[in-house]
Amino acid sequence: METFNFLDKIIGESILSAVLSALLPLIFLIVYALIAILGELKISAWIQERLGPMRTGPYGILQPIAEVVKLLQKEDIVPTNANRLLFNLAPFVMFTGAFAGFAVIPFSPAFAPAHINLGLYYIFAVGAFAVIGIVMGGWASNNKYSLLGAMRSASQMISYEIPGALVVLTAAVLANSLDLQEISLAQSGPFWNWFLFGGPGPWTKIWVIPFTLLLSLIFMITSLAETNRTPFDIPEGESELVGGYHTEYSGMKFAMFFFAEYANMFIVASVLTIVFLGGWNSPFGEFMSGYFWGVFWFTSKAMFIVFLQIWLRWTLPRVRVDQLMFLGWKVLLPFALVCFIVLSLYRILY
Amino acid sequence: MIDYFKSVWAWFHTILIGMKITFTHLFSKKVTIQYPNERYPIPHNAKNRLQLYPDLCNGCMQCARVCPVQCIDVETIRVVPTDPDKPVMGDGTQRKLWVSVYDIDFAKCCFCGLCTTVCPTEAIKHTTDFEYSSYTREGLIYHFSAMSSEQVEQKKKLFEEWSAKEKAAKAGKVAEPSSVEKGEN
Numbered sequence: 001m002e003t004f005n006f007l008d009k010i011i012g013e014s015i016l017s018a019v020l021s022a023l024l025p026l027i028f029l030i031v032y033a034l035i036a037i038l039g040e041l042k043i044s045a046w047i048q049e050r051l052g053p054m055r056t057g058p059y060g061i062l063q064p065i066a067e068v069v070k071l072l073q074k075e076d077i078v079p080t081n082a083n084r085l086l087f088n089l090a091p092f093v094m095f096t097g098a099f100a101g102f103a104v105i106p107f108s109p110a111f112a113p114a115h116i117n118l119g120l121y122y123i124f125a126v127g128a129f130a131v132i133g134i135v136m137g138g139w140a141s142n143n144k145y146s147l148l149g150a151m152r153s154a155s156q157m158i159s160y161e162i163p164g165a166l167v168v169l170t171a172a173v174l175a176n177s178l179d180l181q182e183i184s185l186a187q188s189g190p191f192w193n194w195f196l197f198g199g200p201g202p203w204t205k206i207w208v209i210p211f212t213l214l215l216s217l218i219f220m221i222t223s224l225a226e227t228n229r230t231p232f233d234i235p236e237g238e239s240e241l242v243g244g245y246h247t248e249y250s251g252m253k254f255a256m257f258f259f260a261e262y263a264n265m266f267i268v269a270s271v272l273t274i275v276f277l278g279g280w281n282s283p284f285g286e287f288m289s290g291y292f293w294g295v296f297w298f299t300s301k302a303m304f305i306v307f308l309q310i311w312l313r314w315t316l317p318r319v320r321v322d323q324l325m326f327l328g329w330k331v332l333l334p335f336a337l338v339c340f341i342v343l344s345l346y347r348i349l350y
Numbered sequence: 351m352i353d354y355f356k357s358v359w360a361w362f363h364t365i366l367i368g369m370k371i372t373f374t375h376l377f378s379k380k381v382t383i384q385y386p387n388e389r390y391p392i393p394h395n396a397k398n399r400l401q402l403y404p405d406l407c408n409g410c411m412q413c414a415r416v417c418p419v420q421c422i423d424v425e426t427i428r429v430v431p432t433d434p435d436k437p438v439m440g441d442g443t444q445r446k447l448w449v450s451v452y453d454i455d456f457a458k459c460c461f462c463g464l465c466t467t468v469c470p471t472e473a474i475k476h477t478t479d480f481e482y483s484s485y486t487r488e489g490l491i492y493h494f495s496a497m498s499s500e501q502v503e504q505k506k507k508l509f510e511e512w513s514a515k516e517k518a519a520k521a522g523k524v525a526e527p528s529s530v531e532k533g534e535n
Contacts, residue, residue, distance in 0.1 A: 047372045051382040217362075315372040316365065331358055 006110040006291070021113040025102035033262045035303075037064040040310050047314045071258075074251035082248065083140040090137030091249065091256035097129020098263035105270050106181045108280050108294035119180035120168050123271055124161075127226060130264055131157045134228075134235060137257070138245035149244030152321060153235035156225060159328030160232075164222035166336040167215050170343050171275040174199050174212075184279030191283035196276040201350060208346050211339045216276040218336050220308070223268035225324070227261060229309060231316040232324060239318075269305035270298070277301045397461050398480040400454055404496035405440040406473035409447035413465035413474055421458035422465060425451035427505045430512035441471070450502040452494040457487050 007017040007024075038053075041063060045052030053060030078087060104119035106112035116122060131153055138150020174195050175183040186200070187193050193200040196216050198208040225232040236244030243249075246257045273279060278301075280294030288297075319327070383390055392398075409426035426447040429437060437445035465474050484490050497505075 043376070046376045046380070049375055049378055049381050051380050051384070054384060311369065311372065312365075315368045 025113055029263055032266055033259055034064040036262045036306060043310050044314045071255040076251040079142055079248050081142045086136050086140035090133050091253045094130055094133025094260040095256045097126050098260040100126040101267040104180055106184055107298050108291050110291040112181055117179040120178045134245045141248040143248050145241045146245050146247050149235040149241045156234055156324060159325050160222045160225035163218055163332035163336040166340050167219040170215055170340045173344050173347050180274050184274055187278040188281050190285040194278040211342050215339045218332050219272055226268055227264045230313040231319050233318055234321055237318055265306055265309055269302040272305050273301040392478045396478045397463050397476045399477050399482055400474055401477045402452055402474050402494035404494060406471045407449050408471055409449045412468040416464045416468045419458045419460050421455045423453040427509050430508050432512055448505050449495055450497055453491055455491045457490040
């Protein structure tokens with residue numbers, strides 16, 4: 001299956017097609033964010049044996065719209081002694097970082113907004129924007145809780161980024177590429193060709209499956225840390241830091257942080273999908289595969305990962321800072337290193 | 351080293367156990383009762399809003415006196431012998447007092463139930479009704495008296511006439527004792 005951008009095919013490679021390619025993920029992101037907010041509300045309620053929102057629309061499906069309208073109406077407060085410029089900039093930096101990640105995500109063989117050959121590297125690079133946004137917001141708020149949250153976020157980043165980067169490196173080794181479309185293409189075929197199950201190869205590859213499973217697990221954990229979600233919501237722990245870095249934010253700026261968190265969730269879910277779950281590939285080989293089915297498979301796989309994140313959030317308590325450090329440096333890093341070495345050897349030998 | 355692997359396995363394993371528990375809860379029966387649409391059954395002896403049955407009330411005022419927050423306000427008019435209605439109580443006995451005013455202020459009521467305990471005729475009872483909130487404080491004052499204002503006026507007039515007659519008779523009794531018997535019936 002060849003890869004291309006269908007907008008370039010239709011209207012030719014022009015500024016218009018570039019703008020449309022950038023707008024399409026934004027529309028997708030807005031719709032996705034509404035669904036994810038509703039999913040979060042409903043799944044958390046069901047896990048706690050509640051019903052969740054039931055009054056807005058049938059079964060409360062309009063609740064996310066109501067929440068967005070509520071946030072839009074709220075008063076926008078800037079603390080007197082805050083650094084106004086940085087305070088106002090921080091949510092936008094964070095959202096820009098989250099949205100920039102969408103630029104390289106291949107939704108289908110026929111659509112990746114920007115087809116660059118360093119996609120995986122690029123996603124990790126712009127993902128770090130989130131931390132800049134958090135540190136900016138936390139410092140500019142002129143509030144001890146915000147600052148503590150920001151500092152925790154920075155310390156959290158250095159402990160999860162390294163095992164995460166090792167996982168991504170291993171994926172690059174397995175696929176021989178950093179291009180997300182290439183990585184997806186390398187896993188074409190039925191589901192046992194996914195990198196979750198060792199990638200394509202003869203049945204003798206079976207001995208690497210535990211290592212790839214472990215790697216996907218490590219990436220799942222680091223992605224939770226990257227999105228600042230429970231059990232790694234240390235920077236915004238409500239019970240310790242009021243709201244962490246977004247304590248002083250209200251109204252639309254808070255909504256931007258909120259939005260960026262959900263966008264980040266989708267970014268890491270889609271990286272996990274592309275690297276380990278075959279991206280837009282159908283799990284049944286040629287059956288139900290194609291340009292439109294690609295969108296379906298990609299979004300359903302990514303949404304499943306998002307569901308997993310929400311599920312984990314309502315299952316686990318928050319870890320302490322030292323526990324996160326221990327997990328990052330003493331558990332994830334050695335395991336990821338071992339997997340990296342083993343899979344690199346496997347790649348050389350076969 | 352072995353301890354390290356054991357603890358790592360324990361973390362992973364316990365997370366899976368926790369996820370299994372939350373997954374089963376995801377599909378279990380929900381405990382929420384969507385209140386205005388569906389209600390939790392209230393026991394019939396629940397101590398909620400008070401209700402007076404005016405035909406049973408004999409106007410003894412014990413409830414008003416025992417009330418710790420003075421939320422019950424009762425006024426009575428004596429039933430005069432010349433009353434044309436010949437009122438009877440709910441149990442068929444002769445009524446001695448008209449209950450012209452019987453107000454309960456539920457803003458004050460503390461639902462102690464003392465009024466229901468002391469009531470000799472069981473005229474005041476707790477009901478299961480708890481949804482009687484009001485926008486005004488006046489809306490929480492319930493008027494339980496069954497008498498209309500004209501009726502009250504009429505009975506008051508009857509009583510005044512009768513008591514004036516009685517007074518006159520008493521005054522006359524000193525002078526002319528025989529007339530009392532006639533008036534007394």
